[in-house]
Amino acid sequence: MADFEFADDLRVLPGVVAVALFALFAVVFLGASFPDAAGFAGDARLISGIGYALFDFTSASDAPTEGFLAAFEIIDLVLVGALVGAVMLARRDDGSFGELFRGGEK
Amino acid sequence: MIPTEYYLLLSAAVFCIGVFGVLTRRNALVFLMSVELMLNAANLNFIAFSHQYGNLVGQTFSLFTMALAAAEVAVGIGIVLVLYRNFKEVDVTTPTSMRW
Amino acid sequence: MAGALEFAAAIPALPFVGFLIALLAGHYYPKLLPKGGAIPGILATAGSLLLSAWVFLAVGSGGEMNEEIYTWVAGDGTFSLHFGLLVDPLSALMVVLVSLVAFLVHVFSLGYMNDEDEPGLPRYYAGLGLFSASMLAFALSDNLLMSFVFFELVGFCSWWLIGHWYTNPGPASAAKKAFLVTRFGDYFLLVGLVGILGTFGTATFTEFTETAATALGPGGADVTTFFGLDPQAWFALLGLLVLGGVVGKSAQFPLHTWLPDAMEGPTPVSALIHAATMVAAGVYLVARMYGFFALLPTVLAVIALVGGFTALFAATMAVVKREIKQVLAYSTISQYGYMMLGLGAGGYVAGVFHLLTHAVFKALLFLGAGVVIVAMHHDEDMWEMGGLKDKLPVTYWAFLSGSLALAGIVPFAGFWSKDEVLHEALVYGLGGNTALLVAYAFGIVAVFLTGFYTFRMFLLTFHGEPRSSTAESAGGIGWNMKLPVAVLGALALLIGFVNPALVSDLTGANLDFLHSWLEGPIEATAAGHYEELVTANAAYAAAEFSALASAGISLVFALAGVGFAWLLYSGPEPVEHTEKLGSIKTLLYNNYYQDEYQVWLAEHLTLPVSRGVSKFDQGIVDGIVDGASSVTLFSGAQARRLQTGRVSNYVTLLALGLLVMLAALGVLGGWF
Numbered sequence: 096m097a098d099f100e101f102a103d104d105l106r107v108l109p110g111v112v113a114v115a116l117f118a119l120f121a122v123v124f125l126g127a128s129f130p131d132a133a134g135f136a137g138d139a140r141l142i143s144g145i146g147y148a149l150f151d152f153t154s155a156s157d158a159p160t161e162g163f164l165a166a167f168e169i170i171d172l173v174l175v176g177a178l179v180g181a182v183m184l185a186r187r188d189d190g191s192f193g194e195l196f197r198g199g200e201k
Numbered sequence: 202m203i204p205t206e207y208y209l210l211l212s213a214a215v216f217c218i219g220v221f222g223v224l225t226r227r228n229a230l231v232f233l234m235s236v237e238l239m240l241n242a243a244n245l246n247f248i249a250f251s252h253q254y255g256n257l258v259g260q261t262f263s264l265f266t267m268a269l270a271a272a273e274v275a276v277g278i279g280i281v282l283v284l285y286r287n288f289k290e291v292d293v294t295t296p297t298s299m300r301w
Numbered sequence: 302m303a304g305a306l307e308f309a310a311a312i313p314a315l316p317f318v319g320f321l322i323a324l325l326a327g328h329y330y331p332k333l334l335p336k337g338g339a340i341p342g343i344l345a346t347a348g349s350l351l352l353s354a355w356v357f358l359a360v361g362s363g364g365e366m367n368e369e370i371y372t373w374v375a376g377d378g379t380f381s382l383h384f385g386l387l388v389d390p391l392s393a394l395m396v397v398l399v400s401l402v403a404f405l406v407h408v409f410s411l412g413y414m415n416d417e418d419e420p421g422l423p424r425y426y427a428g429l430g431l432f433s434a435s436m437l438a439f440a441l442s443d444n445l446l447m448s449f450v451f452f453e454l455v456g457f458c459s460w461w462l463i464g465h466w467y468t469n470p471g472p473a474s475a476a477k478k479a480f481l482v483t484r485f486g487d488y489f490l491l492v493g494l495v496g497i498l499g500t501f502g503t504a505t506f507t508e509f510t511e512t513a514a515t516a517l518g519p520g521g522a523d524v525t526t527f528f529g530l531d532p533q534a535w536f537a538l539l540g541l542l543v544l545g546g547v548v549g550k551s552a553q554f555p556l557h558t559w560l561p562d563a564m565e566g567p568t569p570v571s572a573l574i575h576a577a578t579m580v581a582a583g584v585y586l587v588a589r590m591y592g593f594f595a596l597l598p599t600v601l602a603v604i605a606l607v608g609g610f611t612a613l614f615a616a617t618m619a620v621v622k623r624e625i626k627q628v629l630a631y632s633t634i635s636q637y638g639y640m641m642l643g644l645g646a647g648g649y650v651a652g653v654f655h656l657l658t659h660a661v662f663k664a665l666l667f668l669g670a671g672v673v674i675v676a677m678h679h680d681e682d683m684w685e686m687g688g689l690k691d692k693l694p695v696t697y698w699a700f701l702s703g704s705l706a707l708a709g710i711v712p713f714a715g716f717w718s719k720d721e722v723l724h725e726a727l728v729y730g731l732g733g734n735t736a737l738l739v740a741y742a743f744g745i746v747a748v749f750l751t752g753f754y755t756f757r758m759f760l761l762t763f764h765g766e767p768r769s770s771t772a773e774s775a776g777g778i779g780w781n782m783k784l785p786v787a788v789l790g791a792l793a794l795l796i797g798f799v800n801p802a803l804v805s806d807l808t809g810a811n812l813d814f815l816h817s818w819l820e821g822p823i824e825a826t827a828a829g830h831y832e833e834l835v836t837a838n839a840a841y842a843a844a845e846f847s848a849l850a851s852a853g854i855s856l857v858f859a860l861a862g863v864g865f866a867w868l869l870y871s872g873p874e875p876v877e878h879t880e881k882l883g884s885i886k887t888l889l890y891n892n893y894y895q896d897e898y899q900v901w902l903a904e905h906l907t908l909p910v911s912r913g914v915s916k917f918d919q920g921i922v923d924g925i926v927d928g929a930s931s932v933t934l935f936s937g938a939q940a941r942r943l944q945t946g947r948v949s950n951y952v953t954l955l956a957l958g959l960l961v962m963l964a965a966l967g968v969l970g971g972w973f
Contacts, residue, residue, distance in 0.1 A: 133255030184279025
C-alpha cells in the first residue's frame with residue numbers, strides 16, 4: 096500500500112464560503128416540514144417503470160411517470176458529441192495523436 | 202420512513218463538500234472530481250423527491266444527469282490534457298492569462 | 302406707391318447678396334470677378350439706392366410700415382423675440398443716405414483700391430457689402446434687439462475693414478482696438494436691452510416708448526421695475542445703459558480712442574464707416590428711441606453735456622495734428638458731439654439734420670483726402686503737401702465746398718444744421734437748464750476751433766508752394782474717384798436747404814422741409830410728438846432768443862476761426878506754429894494721454910481680475926470635471942484587480958454571490 100499524504104497546498108480561506116453555504120442549507124432544510132412521503136407500492140417494479148418511461152410507454156409502468164423519449168435521443172447525441180470532442184482535444188498541435196492510437200505493437 | 206429533510210441535508214452536505222473541493226484544491230483532476238460530487242448531490246435530491254411524491258420522474262431524470270456528467274468529464278479530461286500541454290502542470294492556479 | 306414698402310426688406314438684402322458673391326466667388330472662382338467683387342457691390346448698392354428712393358417717395362405720400370418679419374423665438378407665456386421692419390420718415394431718410402454714401406464709396410474704391418493694385422480685393426468688397434447690408438438693416442430695425450444684432454455686425458465689419466492690411470502691425474492693432482472699445486460700450490447696451498425687455502416685455506421701439514410715456518404719466522402702466530427703483534429712476538438707468546453703447550459706437554468721450562486709430566484702414570472705409578454711417582449708428586439709435594429719451598431729463602442732460610464736451614475736446618486735439626486723416630477723424634468725433642448736443646437739448650430735428658449734413662460733407666472730405674493720398678503716393682503728412690490746388694482742380698473745389706460746410710459758413714450745409722443745434726441748446730438752456738447752457742458754451746468755443754483746424758488743413762494741403770517732390774508730381778486721378786467727390790461737393794452746398802429754418806423765420810415762408818418730413822405718418826415717431834414729450838416730461842422750457850442772433854454769433858465764431866487760420870497758414874511758405882503752444886501742444890498731440898490711460902486700465906484693472914477668474918475657471922470648474930474623471934479612472938483601476946485570471950477565484954466569487962442571494966431570498970421569503 097503506497098504511502099499517501101493529505102494535500103498541503105489547500106487555499107482554505109475560500110473554503111469558508113462552502114461551509115457557510117452548508118450552514119445555510121442546513122438551517123433551511125431542517126426547518127422545513129414535509130407532508131408524509133407518498134412512497135411506492137411494495138411490489139411496484141420501479142426499474143421496469145424507468146425503462147418504459149425512457150420509451151414513452153408510460154401506461155405500462157407500475158408507478159406514475161412521464162415520457163422521456165425525446166430526452167433519451169438527445170442524450171444519445173450529446174454522448175456522441177462528447178466522445179468526438181474528447182478525441183479532438185487529445186490531438187496534438189502538429190495534427191498527430193502521439194501515443195493515443197498506438198496498437199499493441201512491441 | 203426517514204423524513205425527507207434528512208435526505209436533503211445529506212444532499213446539501215455532499216454538494217458543499219464538492220464546492221469546498223472546487224474552491225480550495227489546486228489539482229485540476231481533483232477539481233473535476235469535486236464537480237462530479239456536486240452533480241451527484243443533485244442526483245440525491247432528485248431521488249429524495251421522487252420518493253416524496255411517489256413519482257418515477259425524479260429517478261429517470263437523475264439517469265440523464267449521470268449520462269451528462271459522463272459526457273462532461275470526457276470533455277473535461279480533454280481540457281486538462283490541453284492545459285498540461287501548455288503549462289506543463291495541472292495546477293488550476295497557474296494559467297492567469299485571461300485577465301487585464 | 303405703397304407697393305414700394307413690400308420691397309423694403311430687399312434694401313438690406315441686395316448688398317448682402319453682393320457680400321456673398323464677393324466672398325464665395327472671390328475664394329472659389331476668382332476668375333468670375335474681374336474687378337475683385339466691385340461690380341456686384343456697385344450694382345447691389347445702386348439697387349438699394351433706387352429702392353430706398355422709391356420707399357422714400359412712398360413714405361412721403363403717407364406710407365409707413367411697422368411689422369414683424371420673422372419670429373426668432375416665440376415666447377411661451379412671456380415676450381417673443383423677432384426681427385421686423387420700421388419704415389417711417391427717419392428710417393427712410395437714413396436708408397437713402399446710407400445707400401447713397403455706400404454707392405459712392407464703392408465707385409470710389411474702383412479708383413482707390415483697384416487702380417492702385419491693392420491685394421485682397423474680394424475680401425474688401427465682401428466687407429463693404431456686409432457692412433452696407435448690416436447698416437441698412439440696422440436703420441430699418443423695428444426693435445432694439447434687432448438693432449443690437451446689426452450694431453454688433455457693423456462693429457465686426459469695422460474690424461474686418463480696418464484690418465484690411467492686416468499683415469502690417471498698425472492696422473491689425475487698430476482693428477482690434479476699434480472692436481474692443483466699441484464692444485465695451487455695446488456691453489452696456491446689451492444690459493440695457495435686457496432691462497428694457499424685462500421691464501416692458503417688448504423691445505419694439507413704438508411699443509415700449511408708448512408704454513414708458515404712459516407709465517410716467519398720470520395713469521401709470523404695467524411695468525416691472527427692478528432694484529426697488531421707481532419708474533422714473535429705473536427708466537433713467539436704462540437710458541444711461543443704452544447710452545453706453547451709443548457713446549462707444551459714436552466715439553464720444555471717453556470711448557473715442559478707437560476712431561483716430563481706425564484711420565489705418567483704407568480711406569474709402571474711413572469715409573463710409575467712420576464718417577458717415579457706422580458712427581452715425583449710435584446717434585441714429587438715440588433718435589430712434591427719442592420717444593423714450595424725451596421722458597428723462599437727467600439722461601438728456603447727460604447726452605447734451607457729453608456731446609458738448611466731446612465737441613470741444615476733440616476739436617482741441619484736431620488743431621495740432623499733422624496727418625490729414627487724423628484731423629478729419631477728430632473732426633468726426635467733434636461733430637458727433639454736436640449731434641448729441643442737439644438731441645440732448647430737445648432738438649430732435651436739429652440733431653437729425655446735422656446727422657444728414659455731416660454724413661454728406663464728412664464723406665466728401667474723406668473721399669477728397671483719399672484723392673490727395675493717392676496723388677501723394679500714400680504720404681499723409683500735410684507738411685509734405687502744398688500747392689495741390691493746381692494739380693487736382695476738381696478735388697480742390699469739392700474739398701473747399703466740404704470745408705466751408707464743416708466750418709459752418711453760410712450758405713453751405715453745415716451752417717444751417719450746426720446753427721440749429723446751437724440755437725436749440727441756447728434756447729432751452731436759457732429757459733432754465735444750466736447743463737444745456739454749459740454744453741452750449743462748449744459748443745460755441747468748438748465752432749471757433751472747427752473753423753480753425755478745417756482751414757488749417759485746407760490751406761496746408763492745397764495752397765502755398767509744394768513742399769516736397771511728391772507734391773510737385775501729384776496727379777493721375779481717374780474719373781472713378783473724381784465723380785463721387787464732385788457729386789458730394791454739389792450736395793454739400795445744396796443739402797442745407799432741406800431745412801433752412803433761418804430763412805423760414807425771416808421770410809415767413811414754410812421752408813422747413815425736414816421738419817415737416819419728420820412729422821411723418823406714424824404718430825409715435827413724429828417730431829411734433831417728441832417736442833411735446835420734451836416740454837412736458839423733461840420740463841424743457843424754451844426761452845425767447847432770436848434765431849438770427851444765435852446764427853450770427855456762431856457765424857462770427859466760425860469766421861474768426863477761419864480768419865485766424867488764414868492769418869497763420871496762407872501764403873506760399875506757411876510755417877509750423879504749433880510749437881508756440883508749448884507744453885499744451887504735447888498734451889494735445891498725445892491726445893490727453895487717453896490712449897495710455899485706457900491701456901493702463903486694461904493692464905492694471907482688467908488683467909488681474911481676468912487672471913483671478915481664469916484661475917477660478919481652471920482650478921475649480923476644470924478641477925471638478927478633471928476630478929470626476931480621475932475618480933472614475935481610479936475606481937476603475939482598483940476594480941479591475943478583481944480579474945485575476947484564476948478560475949478558483951472566480952468560482953469563489955460565484956459561490957459567495959450564490960450564498961448572499963440565497964440568504965437574502967431566505968430572509969425575504971420567510972424560509973427561516
